[in-house]
Amino acid sequence: MSKKALLLFLFLVSFRLLPQIDSGKSLQFENNGNFRIGLSYDPLPALEPLNIKPEFPKPDYLLLGGLGTAYLGSIAAIHLYQSNAWWSGRTGKFRVIEDWDYALWVDKLGHFYSPVILAHGFSVGLEAAKVDYGTGIWISSAAALLFQLYVEVYDGFAQDWGFSTGDAVMDVAGAAYPVLQYYYPVLYNFHPRFSYWPVKLGKEGHNPGQNLIVVDDYEGQKFWLSMRVNNLFGKGFEKIWPDFLMLSVGYGVRDLDGRGGGKSDFYIALDLDYEQIPLYGSFWQMLKNSFGFIKFPMPAIRINNGVAFFGFAF
Structure with missing residues (x-):
C-alpha cells in the first residue's frame, strides 16, 4: 500500500x-x-427544560407578631413622652411652620439619623423573622418614616409648635437612605454615625414639665458621616491608609439659649471600620452592623473660629 x-x-x-x-x-x-x-x-x-422552582423560607409569623407589638408599644411610649414634654400646651387647628435653623440645625440632623437607625433596628427583626432582605429594607424604612411622621403630625396640632416641613423633609431623607444604599451599594461607604456625652441630660427644658432625655439634649449630641477611604480612592491609597481606619466629618453645638443663639462646631476625625473586626457569622455581623452607627472615640480636629485638636472626640 x-x-x-x-x-x-x-x-x-x-x-x-x-x-x-x-x-x-x-x-x-x-x-x-x-x-x-x-x-x-x-x-x-x-x-427537557428543567422546571426548577426556588423555595424561600416562610416568614416566622409569630416573631412578626411580636415585632408588630413592639412597634406599636414604642409609638405609645413616644406618645406619652411627647404629650408631657412637647404637647402639654394648647392644641388647635393643624398648622405648618418653618424652623430649619432650630437648635442650629442639629435638630434637623437628628431627624435624618433617627429613621436611619430605626430602619436598621426594624430590618434586624425582619431578617430574624426570615423576611426577604430586599422586602425587609422597604418595610423597615417605611415603618421608620411612619414612626417619625406620627410625631410630626401631632406637632402640627400643638399651638406652641407646628408641623415642621424641615423635620419632615429630613425624616423622608433619612428613611430613604437605607433604600438608596440597597440599590446603590457605593453609598455603603458613607456611614451615618452618632455620639453622645451628657451635657443637660435630666435637666429642665424650655417647656414646662420637660426633663431632657438623650434626643432633646442637643448639646451632648454629635452627628458624623464616616467614610471608607480605600474603597473610595482605590487600592493605590492602601499604601498610606489602613483598611480599618475611616475618615469622619462631624457636627455639634454648644451654649444654646433656646432663642436661636449658640455655637456650631465642625469636626474632622478618624474612626474605626467595624467591618474589619475578624468576627464572622450572622450574630457577629449583626453586632458589627449595629455598633456601626456609633462613632468610636478617636483623635479629631474641631473647627470653630479657629482650630483645636482633641486626643479623643466623642
Missing part, C-alpha cells in the same frame, strides 16, 4: 471514530469492505 493510500485510510478511519453530535457530520462505511464517502446528520434528542 502506498503512503498516500495509507494516509487516506487513516484519515477516513479518524472520521468514523468521531462522535455524532447535533452539529457534527461523519463518514459512512459500507459493510462489504468497500467504502464510500457520505454525510449523515444525527442530532441528539432535545433535552
Whole structure:
C-alpha cells in the first residue's frame, strides 16, 4: 500500500471514530469492505427544560407578631413622652411652620439619623423573622418614616409648635437612605454615625414639665458621616491608609439659649471600620452592623473660629 493510500485510510478511519453530535457530520462505511464517502446528520434528542422552582423560607409569623407589638408599644411610649414634654400646651387647628435653623440645625440632623437607625433596628427583626432582605429594607424604612411622621403630625396640632416641613423633609431623607444604599451599594461607604456625652441630660427644658432625655439634649449630641477611604480612592491609597481606619466629618453645638443663639462646631476625625473586626457569622455581623452607627472615640480636629485638636472626640 502506498503512503498516500495509507494516509487516506487513516484519515477516513479518524472520521468514523468521531462522535455524532447535533452539529457534527461523519463518514459512512459500507459493510462489504468497500467504502464510500457520505454525510449523515444525527442530532441528539432535545433535552427537557428543567422546571426548577426556588423555595424561600416562610416568614416566622409569630416573631412578626411580636415585632408588630413592639412597634406599636414604642409609638405609645413616644406618645406619652411627647404629650408631657412637647404637647402639654394648647392644641388647635393643624398648622405648618418653618424652623430649619432650630437648635442650629442639629435638630434637623437628628431627624435624618433617627429613621436611619430605626430602619436598621426594624430590618434586624425582619431578617430574624426570615423576611426577604430586599422586602425587609422597604418595610423597615417605611415603618421608620411612619414612626417619625406620627410625631410630626401631632406637632402640627400643638399651638406652641407646628408641623415642621424641615423635620419632615429630613425624616423622608433619612428613611430613604437605607433604600438608596440597597440599590446603590457605593453609598455603603458613607456611614451615618452618632455620639453622645451628657451635657443637660435630666435637666429642665424650655417647656414646662420637660426633663431632657438623650434626643432633646442637643448639646451632648454629635452627628458624623464616616467614610471608607480605600474603597473610595482605590487600592493605590492602601499604601498610606489602613483598611480599618475611616475618615469622619462631624457636627455639634454648644451654649444654646433656646432663642436661636449658640455655637456650631465642625469636626474632622478618624474612626474605626467595624467591618474589619475578624468576627464572622450572622450574630457577629449583626453586632458589627449595629455598633456601626456609633462613632468610636478617636483623635479629631474641631473647627470653630479657629482650630483645636482633641486626643479623643466623642
